[in-house]
Amino acid sequence: MQVNDVVAYIQADRDRFVADLKEWLAIPSVSGDPAHDGDVRRSAEWLAGHLRKEGFPTVEVWETPGHPAVYAEWPAEDPDAPAVVVYGHHDVQPVEPLAEWDTEPFKPVEKGDRIIGRGASDDKGQVFFHTLGLRALLAASGRQAPPVTVKLLVEGEEESGSVHFADLLRARRDRLSCDAVVISDTTMWAADVPSMCTGMRGLTEAELTLRGPEGDLHSGSFGGAVPNTLQAMATMLAALHDAGGRVTLPGFYDDVVPLSDEERELFARLPFDEDEWLRTAGSSRAAHGEKGYTTLERIWARPTAEINGMWGGHTGPGGKTIVPREAHAKISFRLAAGQDPRTVQEQFRAWVAGHTPAGVEAEVHIPGGGVRPCFSPIGSPAVKAARRAMERAFGTEVLFTREGGSGPEADIADILDAPLIFVAVGLDGDRIHAPNEKVEIPLLLKGAEAAAYLWEELATALR
Amino acid sequence: MQVNDVVAYIQADRDRFVADLKEWLAIPSVSGDPAHDGDVRRSAEWLAGHLRKEGFPTVEVWETPGHPAVYAEWPAEDPDAPAVVVYGHHDVQPVEPLAEWDTEPFKPVEKGDRIIGRGASDDKGQVFFHTLGLRALLAASGRQAPPVTVKLLVEGEEESGSVHFADLLRARRDRLSCDAVVISDTTMWAADVPSMCTGMRGLTEAELTLRGPEGDLHSGSFGGAVPNTLQAMATMLAALHDAGGRVTLPGFYDDVVPLSDEERELFARLPFDEDEWLRTAGSSRAAHGEKGYTTLERIWARPTAEINGMWGGHTGPGGKTIVPREAHAKISFRLAAGQDPRTVQEQFRAWVAGHTPAGVEAEVHIPGGGVRPCFSPIGSPAVKAARRAMERAFGTEVLFTREGGSGPEADIADILDAPLIFVAVGLDGDRIHAPNEKVEIPLLLKGAEAAAYLWEELATALR
Ligand SMILES: [Zn+2]
Ligand SMILES: [Zn+2]
Numbered sequence: 010m011q012v013n014d015v016v017a018y019i020q021a022d023r024d025r026f027v028a029d030l031k032e033w034l035a036i037p038s039v040s041g042d043p044a045h046d047g048d049v050r051r052s053a054e055w056l057a058g059h060l061r062k063e064g065f066p067t068v069e070v071w072e073t074p075g076h077p078a079v080y081a082e083w084p085a086e087d088p089d090a091p092a093v094v095v096y097g098h099h100d101v102q103p104v105e106p107l108a109e110w111d112t113e114p115f116k117p118v119e120k121g122d123r124i125i126g127r128g129a130s131d132d133k134g135q136v137f138f139h140t141l142g143l144r145a146l147l148a149a150s151g152r153q154a155p156p157v158t159v160k161l162l163v164e165g166e167e168e169s170g171s172v173h174f175a176d177l178l179r180a181r182r183d184r185l186s187c188d189a190v191v192i193s194d195t196t197m198w199a200a201d202v203p204s205m206c207t208g209m210r211g212l213t214e215a216e217l218t219l220r221g222p223e224g225d226l227h228s229g230s231f232g233g234a235v236p237n238t239l240q241a242m243a244t245m246l247a248a249l250h251d252a253g254g255r256v257t258l259p260g261f262y263d264d265v266v267p268l269s270d271e272e273r274e275l276f277a278r279l280p281f282d283e284d285e286w287l288r289t290a291g292s293s294r295a296a297h298g299e300k301g302y303t304t305l306e307r308i309w310a311r312p313t314a315e316i317n318g319m320w321g322g323h324t325g326p327g328g329k330t331i332v333p334r335e336a337h338a339k340i341s342f343r344l345a346a347g348q349d350p351r352t353v354q355e356q357f358r359a360w361v362a363g364h365t366p367a368g369v370e371a372e373v374h375i376p377g378g379g380v381r382p383c384f385s386p387i388g389s390p391a392v393k394a395a396r397r398a399m400e401r402a403f404g405t406e407v408l409f410t411r412e413g414g415s416g417p418e419a420d421i422a423d424i425l426d427a428p429l430i431f432v433a434v435g436l437d438g439d440r441i442h443a444p445n446e447k448v449e450i451p452l453l454l455k456g457a458e459a460a461a462y463l464w465e466e467l468a469t470a471l472r
Numbered sequence: 473m474q475v476n477d478v479v480a481y482i483q484a485d486r487d488r489f490v491a492d493l494k495e496w497l498a499i500p501s502v503s504g505d506p507a508h509d510g511d512v513r514r515s516a517e518w519l520a521g522h523l524r525k526e527g528f529p530t531v532e533v534w535e536t537p538g539h540p541a542v543y544a545e546w547p548a549e550d551p552d553a554p555a556v557v558v559y560g561h562h563d564v565q566p567v568e569p570l571a572e573w574d575t576e577p578f579k580p581v582e583k584g585d586r587i588i589g590r591g592a593s594d595d596k597g598q599v600f601f602h603t604l605g606l607r608a609l610l611a612a613s614g615r616q617a618p619p620v621t622v623k624l625l626v627e628g629e630e631e632s633g634s635v636h637f638a639d640l641l642r643a644r645r646d647r648l649s650c651d652a653v654v655i656s657d658t659t660m661w662a663a664d665v666p667s668m669c670t671g672m673r674g675l676t677e678a679e680l681t682l683r684g685p686e687g688d689l690h691s692g693s694f695g696g697a698v699p700n701t702l703q704a705m706a707t708m709l710a711a712l713h714d715a716g717g718r719v720t721l722p723g724f725y726d727d728v729v730p731l732s733d734e735e736r737e738l739f740a741r742l743p744f745d746e747d748e749w750l751r752t753a754g755s756s757r758a759a760h761g762e763k764g765y766t767t768l769e770r771i772w773a774r775p776t777a778e779i780n781g782m783w784g785g786h787t788g789p790g791g792k793t794i795v796p797r798e799a800h801a802k803i804s805f806r807l808a809a810g811q812d813p814r815t816v817q818e819q820f821r822a823w824v825a826g827h828t829p830a831g832v833e834a835e836v837h838i839p840g841g842g843v844r845p846c847f848s849p850i851g852s853p854a855v856k857a858a859r860r861a862m863e864r865a866f867g868t869e870v871l872f873t874r875e876g877g878s879g880p881e882a883d884i885a886d887i888l889d890a891p892l893i894f895v896a897v898g899l900d901g902d903r904i905h906a907p908n909e910k911v912e913i914p915l916l917l918k919g920a921e922a923a924a925y926l927w928e929e930l931a932t933a934l935r
Contacts, residue, residue, distance in 0.1 A: 210692065212692075214791040214793070221755060221757065222753050222754040222755035222757075223754030223755065224754050226753055226754070227877065228776070228778045228804060228806060229673065229675075229806065229876045229877025229878060230771065230876050230877060231753055231876075232771070232778045232804075232806050232876065233761045233762065233771060233774060233776030233778070233806060233876075234759055234760070234761045234767045234771045235750070235753055235755055235757075235758075235760055235761075236757070236758065236760040237778055237779055239709075239779035239781070239782045239801075240710075240712070240713065242706070242782070243705070243707075243710045243712075244709075244710040244713075245706075246702075246703065246706035246707075246710075247707040247709075247710030247711070248710070249703070249706075250703065250707075287698070290685050290689055290694055290698055291685040291686030291687050291689070291797075292684060292685035292689075292698055292831070294684065294685075294698075294699070294830070294831040294832070294833075295698075295699065295830040295831030296697055296698060296831070297698055297699040297829070297830065297831050298696045298698075299696065304697045307696045307697040308693065308695070308696060308697045311696060313691070315696070315700055315703070315794075315795060316703050316785065317702075317785050317786050317791065317792055317793055317794050317795075317796065318702070318784065318785035318786035318787045318792070318794075318796065319705070319706070319782055319784055319787075319799070320782065320784075320787040321781065321783075322779065322781035322782060323780050323781035323802060324781045324782075324783040324802075327839070328677040328780065328802060329780055329781070329802075330675065330677070330778070330780055330804045330806075331778075331780050332778060332780075333780065333781065334754075336782070337787070338702075339785070339786060339787075339791060339792075341695075341791065343691060343692065343695050343793075367757070367760065368755070368757040368758035369757070370757075412692070413693050413694075413695065413696075414690065414693060
């Protein structure tokens with residue numbers, strides 16, 4: 010197959026591709042709004058129909074107790090070829106505040122090189138480039154089937170918490186057995202700086218309650234002679250970080266996969282303007298964090314402890330000179346590659362037990378098991394193969410990023426026992442989850458091109 | 473004069489005394505409730521009439537922009553004799569929750585040796601023993617006038633913040649010129665442990681706001697790389713005390729009048745059950761405070777910093793993984809003898825400026841000038857004279873206490889430029905400000921007896 014043939018196919022198909030995508034985008038598949046339940050189903054069925062037209066031999070709508078997912082499989086000719094699951098989602102975020110949209114969110118509009126509409130980037134557009142890429146590959150190579158078995162799994166509940174997704178993966182584990190999972194639901198660094206994400210941080214949350222006297226006490230009668238729960242809370246939480254900005258839970262960093270020198274160098278080559286980033290953060294002030302790491306390293310590859318909320322005592326207008334009976338804090342930990350939320354939860358409980366001052370009782374409430382981090386080393390065969398595919402499509406070096414946030418991706422890797430590869434062409438400027446969401450058509454076409462090369466690269470790398 | 477004559481006079485007068493007091497207690501002079509404005513005025517006029525009947529040559533109702541005060545003067549025969557102001561108040565606390573009263577709060581009831589009703593102890597009963605004491609002194613000694621000029625000042629707004637009292641003192645400073653001020657609005661240690669208060673702590677309050685980014689940030693995108701205002705608040709407030717429980721504001725203790733060995737010894741002789749006190753505090757847990765001081769010393773004679781309230785970030789149900797834009801705390805300082813609220817306010821501002829981490833902006837709001845502490849050394853002539861009077865009445869050693877709370881008493885001492893003496897017979901168990909307030913009639917009569925001796929003792933001591 011000639012690279013030019015793939016490009017030519019994609020260019021020739023551009024208008025049909027855009028027209029089809031716009032048809033799908035017109036379906037308001039807002040999974041978080043029960044009024045749109047029927048639309049989410051329509052979206053699944055529209056996609057299933059589309060995938061059949063695109064030639065997938067197997068297309069199924071998979072029911073869940075919530076919204077349906079769509080599954081499509083195109084087996085490789087060689088039964089021993091590797092299998093790859095491609096993950097995306099067909100549901101979208103709500104569109105409020107509607108007044109801030111310049112066009113109607115579910116009447117997608119083509120403006121110059123962009124499509125504007127809810128879901129254009131997150132995630133319908135990014136699901137869509139895979140089918141175009143697969144067709145381009147088959148057409149350009151004259152094959153009847155891809156060199157790996159492609160298993161497309163398009164969930165319908167991502168924007169409402171993927172509540173039934175892990176169960177679905179477990180129930181369908183046999184059908185979904187694979188050698189790698191391609192996630193197409195993230196972003197690149199910039200239109201002219203193509204990049205691949207290699208991991209997301211995990212998350213675990215806790216609520217800490219400190220109790221002192223049975224009721225608020227008068228500070229004239231008791232102040233200075235009984236413990237003050239808010240003072241105790243401040244003292245405890247101040248000790249949660251050391252002077253170098255490191256989290257002080259014993260063992261906290263033990264399981265963290267260290268950043269490799271190569272990854273740090275590649276991070277450092279991303280054009281990053283810290284002042285501009287601080288402006289984005291609405292903070293004209295200082296960056297701050299763990300000593301010895303850059304801002305990007307801190308966000309992507311280092312674990313943190315954050316106080317998300319804290320309250321206690323008199324919080325209304327005016328003064329009230331009390332010694333407060335209770336103090337509360339909500340704390341969350343972003344977890345780096347290698348860490349396990351359950352382990353951190355136990356470390357936090359132990360730390361609280363060891364740091365609670367006399368005269369105060371502490372209670373730790375941990376809601377749920379947390380979210381595991383996910384990570385694929387940049388030297389792993391799957392990541393290297395995907396990077397080659399991206400570099401062939403973009404014609405330039407592809408750098409690496411990670412995501413500081415947390416998602417269900419670790420579940421996919423764990424349940425399917427396969428490495429993750431993040432192949433995506435969204436941009437941070439796509440205004441996903443916000444009014445006037447858009448996608449850059451040329452980037453979707455580059456995504457299709459990368460997807461075309463990806464199956465060849467993975468067929469070799471994973472064999 | 474014979475001691476027995478004073479006692480005999482008081483005993484003979486007991487029933488009339490109780491009947492008169494009950495008449496006064498029946499007037500619901502709740503200064504904090506505008507519905508009772510007329511009652512507060514009636515209370516003032518009833519008292520003025522009573523004082524005229526008791527023989528005071530000068531009795532005036534002093535108007536304020538709020539509720540009226542009552543002033544009565546009985547000049548000494550000797551125009552060079554010292555003058556003493558006696559302070560009390562004729563207004564009372566609200567009576568809610570009414571359902572918890574066993575009798576009607578403004579239908580005073582005599583039960584055994586007690587009078588039950590709002591104001592019985594705080595403060596009408598304690599104002600009242602002075603007139604009985606004065607009459608007993610005159611009757612027993614055969615004098616026509618007391619050995620000091622007695623200036624009785626009974627305010628009408630104490631329970632609603634004494635808002636016009638300092639202005640009244642300033643406006644009437646000439647009429648109120650005096651050599652000592654007797655405060656009859658506190659308590660003794662116990663019915664069988666007579667004691668005198670020698671001071672009250674001062675108070676100053678502050679609100680601290682820390683600001684970081686313009687809005688809450690997503691902890692996935694920014695956590696660990698920008699300052700967390702709640703973490704900054706915890707770190708700052710943790711540093712407000714050192715490991716020994718001392719407040720760390722530079723200079724904070726510089727002006728504190730140290731406890732004398734004698735006062736510490738006398739405090740230590742008060743029968744104090746710390747476990748029982750902790751139970752009273754609704755805290756079965758540990759006492760806690762500045763190292764090197766007992767609980768009573770901490771409450772009465774040592775300054776403190778208390779966090780009264782703290783809030784910021786997500787405080788509702790569930791989790792929200794944000795880096796919070798703001799953190800707030802309300803902090804108050806109880807001040808010991810010698811400290812000035814204005815000085816501590818400046819110390820706190822300077823401390824905040826020196827402790828605010830980079831990337832965070834701090835704002836300190838200080839509502840008002842605070843309350844100054846007041847203190848009369850136990851070795852001062854006025855205190856010694858009053859102690860002798862109390863010891864003659866109670867026939868036993870009188871110990872010393874202080875009050876951990878704060879009141880307008882320092883204003884009186886400052887504006888009138890005279891030392892304070894606390895002569896009072898209320899008990900902590902009198903349920904002042906609560907349902908079923910009561911007073912012990914035998915203690916009121918002891919108070920009258922002490923008041924009878926007080927003028928003689930002060931005439932000698934202050935000359
Ligand atoms: Zn998405
Ligand atoms: Zn009072």
